[in-house]
Amino acid sequence: MANKQPFVSSTNSELRATKTIKQLLREGANRLLKNKITSAYLDAEIILYSTLNKTREWLYANLNTKIVQALADKYYSLIGKRARHIPIAYITNRKEFFGLDFYVDKTVLIPRPETELLVKQTIAEARRDNFRQDDFKTNITIADIGTGSGCIVITLAKKLPQAKLIATDISKKALVIAKKNAKRHGVSSRINFFRGDLLKPVQNKIIDIIIANLPYLDSKMNNLLRSPDSQSLKFEPTIALKGGIDGLNLYRRLLKQISAMKDKPTLLLFEIGAGQAVEMKKIIRKLFKKSTIQIIKDLAGFDRVIKIKTH
Ligand SMILES: C[S@@+](CC[C@H](N)C(=O)[O-])C[C@H]1O[C@@H](n2cnc3c(N)ncnc32)[C@H](O)[C@@H]1O
Structure with missing residues (x-):
């Protein structure tokens, strides 16, 4: 305008x-x-x-x-x-993700280009015909845990017009932004937003795919990869960044919550940081004995996405 x-x-x-x-x-x-x-x-x-x-x-x-x-x-x-x-995205209140324009401010993490890999993998999996026995394409439910600005779940809503979508976050302020972005992209009616600890608010629902980019920075920030990231970190919400001593506390808790679900999702996709794949695999194998795990590298050659078929 x-x-x-x-x-x-x-x-x-x-x-x-x-x-x-x-x-x-x-x-x-x-x-x-x-x-x-x-x-x-x-x-x-x-x-x-x-x-x-x-x-x-x-x-x-x-x-x-x-x-x-x-x-x-x-x-x-x-x-x-x-x-x-101060990061340019917080000054202009805009960040592009997957070709879409998102409103951002200091209450949410600035969407990172490497997170597009997580979204691409999820779209590819959701479009597979043979994913589930019944009509997967029409009634697939995907949950985005720790939605932040909503960039992941909103992109999925745009790219997978038949999917049902759920998003959670513990931050009330982040949910306000995610809902604002959903409205901006005309997908509000497609996404159910919940506030709460990880999966807790939706643990009783039937979910096919769980996707998450949870805080995974370790206490020494050893798994931090890129310098532009490190410059914006001190302006971004701590709750969106830190994952405990080895950075995997939130994933540990989330995986436990998933393993306790009555109807377990078939597929899990998580973004991880450098050097976290080995420990993540250990956590997953303990909880999901029959799982198949795949690690996908980003363009820079770092382990970035972990894909788990739970059974
Ligand atoms: C790394 S940010 C990712 C945001 C967004 N998904 C993205 O990829 O840009 C992690 C998000 O997880 C949320 N979060 C942190 N702890 C949480 C918890 N215990 N339960 C639910 N969400 C949590 C934060 O508020 C933040 O929005």
């Missing part, structure tokens, strides 16, 4: 246009560079086109357009936040 505020000059001092887009970009990028932001130029562009409610293409087609003072001030204030290393 076009921003209603005019970009060029007016008699009102707030609306007086002083600087061009080109000047603002240069000033913003220089300030970010001084503060050791490696993506300074790109971030200045993103902040400017978000402030103006325009696109990157529009910026480049209008480099000599002057911007009114009120909008320039807003841009400077957001550049100031980025200079303090």
